Amino acid sequence: MEPELIQHLRESLPASSRLRIGLGDDAAILDWQDRDDLVVTTDLISDEVDFLLGEVDPRRVGRKALAINLSDLAAMAAEPIAAVVTLLLPHKPPHGTTLELATKLYEGMLPLAEEFDCVVAGGDTNSWNGPLAISVTAFGSCGDTAPLLRRGASPGDVILVTGQLGGSILGHHFDFTPRVREARRLAETGLARVGMDISDGLLLDLSRLLKESDAAAAVDLPAIPIADAARQLAVQSGQTPLEHALADGEDFELLLVAPPTAAETLVADGLLGTQVTAIGSILAGEGIWADHVGGQRLKPQGFLHQ
Amino acid sequence: MEPELIQHLRESLPASSRLRIGLGDDAAILDWQDRDDLVVTTDLISDEVDFLLGEVDPRRVGRKALAINLSDLAAMAAEPIAAVVTLLLPHKPPHGTTLELATKLYEGMLPLAEEFDCVVAGGDTNSWNGPLAISVTAFGSCGDTAPLLRRGASPGDVILVTGQLGGSILGHHFDFTPRVREARRLAETGLARVGMDISDGLLLDLSRLLKESDAAAAVDLPAIPIADAARQLAVQSGQTPLEHALADGEDFELLLVAPPTAAETLVADGLLGTQVTAIGSILAGEGIWADHVGGQRLKPQGFLHQ
Numbered sequence: 001m002e003p004e005l006i007q008h009l010r011e012s013l014p015a016s017s018r019l020r021i022g023l024g025d026d027a028a029i030l031d032w033q034d035r036d037d038l039v040v041t042t043d044l045i046s047d048e049v050d051f052l053l054g055e056v057d058p059r060r061v062g063r064k065a066l067a068i069n070l071s072d073l074a075a076m077a078a079e080p081i082a083a084v085v086t087l088l089l090p091h092k093p094p095h096g097t098t099l100e101l102a103t104k105l106y107e108g109m110l111p112l113a114e115e116f117d118c119v120v121a122g123g124d125t126n127s128w129n130g131p132l133a134i135s136v137t138a139f140g141s142c143g144d145t146a147p148l149l150r151r152g153a154s155p156g157d158v159i160l161v162t163g164q165l166g167g168s169i170l171g172h173h174f175d176f177t178p179r180v181r182e183a184r185r186l187a188e189t190g191l192a193r194v195g196m197d198i199s200d201g202l203l204l205d206l207s208r209l210l211k212e213s214d215a216a217a218a219v220d221l222p223a224i225p226i227a228d229a230a231r232q233l234a235v236q237s238g239q240t241p242l243e244h245a246l247a248d249g250e251d252f253e254l255l256l257v258a259p260p261t262a263a264e265t266l267v268a269d270g271l272l273g274t275q276v277t278a279i280g281s282i283l284a285g286e287g288i289w290a291d292h293v294g295g296q297r298l299k300p301q302g303f304l305h306q
Numbered sequence: 307m308e309p310e311l312i313q314h315l316r317e318s319l320p321a322s323s324r325l326r327i328g329l330g331d332d333a334a335i336l337d338w339q340d341r342d343d344l345v346v347t348t349d350l351i352s353d354e355v356d357f358l359l360g361e362v363d364p365r366r367v368g369r370k371a372l373a374i375n376l377s378d379l380a381a382m383a384a385e386p387i388a389a390v391v392t393l394l395l396p397h398k399p400p401h402g403t404t405l406e407l408a409t410k411l412y413e414g415m416l417p418l419a420e421e422f423d424c425v426v427a428g429g430d431t432n433s434w435n436g437p438l439a440i441s442v443t444a445f446g447s448c449g450d451t452a453p454l455l456r457r458g459a460s461p462g463d464v465i466l467v468t469g470q471l472g473g474s475i476l477g478h479h480f481d482f483t484p485r486v487r488e489a490r491r492l493a494e495t496g497l498a499r500v501g502m503d504i505s506d507g508l509l510l511d512l513s514r515l516l517k518e519s520d521a522a523a524a525v526d527l528p529a530i531p532i533a534d535a536a537r538q539l540a541v542q543s544g545q546t547p548l549e550h551a552l553a554d555g556e557d558f559e560l561l562l563v564a565p566p567t568a569a570e571t572l573v574a575d576g577l578l579g580t581q582v583t584a585i586g587s588i589l590a591g592e593g594i595w596a597d598h599v600g601g602q603r604l605k606p607q608g609f610l611h612q
Contacts, residue, residue: 020343024518025456026381026502027347029448032338037326041333042390042430042443049434075332084348086392086441124348128355130436135392137348137443142335150331196332212330 005102005125012110016119018081028121030082030139039140039147041072047090047131051174054094058101059108060174061134066109068199069138070116070178071252075197077148077187078140080116080180085109085123088133098127105134116180145187148195148256153213157194157282158263162274163253165202166230166244173250182272183254191266192258198251203288205255207300210288213257218289219280219298227251247301257282311408311431318416322425324387334427336388336445345446345453347378353396353437357480360400364407365414366480367440372415374505375444376422376484377558381503383454383493384446386422386486391415391429394439404433411440422486451493454501454562459519463500463588464569466562468580471508472536472551479556488578489560497572498564504557509594511561513606516594519563524595525586525604533557553607563588 010023021029032038045068047053051061066083073080085106093101102125113120118138162182179197186192194213198205202224210217221242230244237244256276258266266276283289290296316329327335338344351374353359357367372389379386391412399407408431419426424444468488485503492498500519504511508530516523527548536550543550562582564572572582589595596602 021382021453021455026378027345027384027446029382029453030344030346031342032344033342036337036339038336038338038344038388038445039333040336040388040390040427040443040445042392042428044392044394044430044432044441046394046432046434046436049432072332076327076335078333082344082346084346084443086348086350086443088350088352088394088439121346122348124350124441126350126352126355128352128437128439130352130439131434133394133434133436133439135350135430135441137346137390137392139344139346140333147327147335149327 004099008103009106012106013120014114019119019121023122028084030121035141037141039073039076039078039142040137041069042135042137043068043072044133044135046133053132058104062105062108063112064174065134065136066112067176067178069136070118070180071197071199073138073140074178074180074183074254075148075195076142077145077183078142079184080118080138080140082119082121083113083136083138084121086135087123087125088130089125089127090132091127091129142187146190146193148183148187148193150194150196150209150212152194153209153215153257153282155215155282155284156260157257158260158278159217159280159282160256160258160263160266160276160278161198161225161253162272162276164225164227165198165251165253166227166241166248167233168229168248168250170229170233172229176252178252179254182274185272189271191262192256194257196255198253198255200249201247202255203246203298204300206288209255216283216285216287216289217280218283218291221290223277223279225275225277310405314409315412318412319426320420325425325427329428334390336427341447343447345379345382345384345448346443347375348441348443349374349378350439350441352439359438364410368411368414369418370480371440371442372418373482373484375442376424376486377503377505379444379446380484380486380489380560381454381501382448383451383489384448385490386424386444386446388425388427389419389442389444390427392441393429393431394436395431395433396438397433397435448493452496452499454489454493454499456500456502456515456518458500459515459521459563459588461521461588461590462566463563464566464584465523465586465588466564466569466572466582466584467504467531467559468578468582469559470531470533471504471557471559472533472547472554473539474535474554474556476535476539478535482558484558485560488580491578495577497568498562500563502561504559504561506555507553508561509552509604510606512594515561522589522591522593522595523586524589524597527596529583529585531581531583
């Protein structure tokens, strides 16, 4: 790591009692007392694939790199504790110097880290002739609560989603708030133990959950909560708002599965502090069906298909 | 991650009782019972900077990506427990397909992971139009022993190194064995609590340790253990074998600081199971000096300089 950046980080990273040894040594040492689990996730975003560096404020890119990892911790109902950051910086960024770029990436990341009490415990900074890539590894713990897993959905269970879906590309994919608080509240109620975050599109992610649970699903299409952005995008895309809600990536909402009475409580009680909608049910067999088996079969990509 | 690669990994990754939840969910869950610390390090290598993908077996690249992180855990005297791997794969590798490249990278990594009982707990695999980059984040624990830190060296302490230095570029930088076992044995003896790994060259890394310890050093140049590779390289490089030993990067040996009697024991007793050489002593003040303060001052880059 460049000495200027280490210096800058040392000055800008908030102190934390959980960080026994931080920047300036070969590794960080975190206090893991009273925890018996380590939940780990890692996710990378890169220029031209996940964003266009020439067209976006790098602070939003830095924020997103952390937010998608916090969303993965939320997907396990884990409490975020710390993260490490690896930057692969271009020698010649579209705007400003390499050091300025690194600084802005961190400026975008740190307020989000602080919001979720997640220590940035250092990282690795490299520069090269290639484009920008940012890899974050985040650590958390489920404490005394059960994790939210993809396996375990049973026929008769209800499928739920938080928030509204579709059209994320209009801005939500940078500015979303990872559903960490909602997932922790859910874990504390014990009402659902099966779920994940929606990162690649509702139908595609649902198909992954069904694969791990060895089950099928009926989706109640009129019940899908459609985001305003999906309607806005549909005006010019040639797709319907519903198609956007079913297939667009990067909603970063929670997809949950719960037994019927627990599902009713979650929908009615506002326990999670956000909108929760029942959108279907788990069936035996395989596939995702509109309304019932033998109805229209929905392809995991989300395009309507017989 | 591509479904073929997930499938391949599921089949090839050895099971571990420490991995409560592994591949196939949003994050991994590791058993961290009876541990109250989490030692974390992350390090990335990339094509054209750290290796030339067109000229090297990708298995050696995969092995190196993990080995440098295990070396950082050794630098803290931590026991490796798990690692996550992020691949950024070129759409068109110099040889074979992207999937074949990913497979070979893991083939090089897994035997080393197994040798050090380090669980590969999943990761993130991406492909793009840029060159290959591999980021590994490794986790460990010091258990009941004290970590090896860069701070804490005191005037009068002896500076030690394991193994022999220099010429790593001739092959050692791919094939080195991270000094994990030596560091753990050291931690169990309690004979040294200050140290790091030599990744960027003896003098440069020593200068970093001195900065954290707020101290100076006298280095006994004739005592430096010079690797055969450094002599071999000197034949054509125009530098002396000693200059290579002082300044070449990627030795991945341990640089240790211990009180005199502890240092004598470490050199004489073979406790670490490998060669340990006393190469100088810690002084008050600043700078690295050949033999004594007021002698020749050695620049952190390792070039001899008045």
